[in-house]
Amino acid sequence: MNPGGVHLVIDGQTAIPLTVSKVERFLRHFPRLVGVRRITDPEVVLVRGGLCGIVIIAQSHISVHTQGCNVWTDIFSCLGFDTDCALHAAQRLLDVVECRFTVIERPMPPAQPVLASWTAAGALP
Numbered sequence: 001m002n003p004g005g006v007h008l009v010i011d012g013q014t015a016i017p018l019t020v021s022k023v024e025r026f027l028r029h030f031p032r033l034v035g036v037r038r039i040t041d042p043e044v045v046l047v048r049g050g051l052c053g054i055v056i057i058a059q060s061h062i063s064v065h066t067q068g069c070n071v072w073t074d075i076f077s078c079l080g081f082d083t084d085c086a087l088h089a090a091q092r093l094l095d096v097v098e099c100r101f102t103v104i105e106r107p108m109p110p111a112q113p114v115l116a117s118w119t120a121a122g123a124l125p
Contacts, residue, residue, distance in 0.1 A: 004107040005060070005078040008086055012071045012099030020044050020051060023064050026093045027055040030062060033093075034086045036077050064094070071096065078106075 027042030037058040044053035050067035059077035066072075073090055075081075083103045091099065 006080045007104040008075040008083050009102045010073040010090055010099055012096035014069045014071055014095050015097050017068055018066050023051050023053040027053050031057050033089045034081045
């Protein structure tokens with residue numbers, strides 16, 4: 001697991017359009033399956049042509065957007081998680097029949113004394 005975080009982006013297709021209850025159920029149960037803590041209840045709304053859902057986790061967020069049989073899922077945790085487990089769980093819970101995914105490792109940037117260099121120069125931005 002990456003100490004700076006991991007971002008998993010899934011672009012998929014389902015056999016039939018997802019329902020509000022299916023997306024809500026995913027957002028409610030998925031965090032526990034990948035070992036992150038949900039701190040809000042899922043919020044799912046109808047938008048033109050699809051759904052938009054999000055849940056806030058202690059480490060960041062999980063969101064789902066749909067349009068017809070297209071589904072886009074965005075999972076970010078600053079503490080990292082098992083991306084293989086997350087991908088398989090998302091495919092199973094959302095009934096994804098075809099997908100592509102991207103894993104972005106987000107390392108912590110090295111600490112830089114930015115304020116100290118501004119102060120040393122005698123001016124703040």
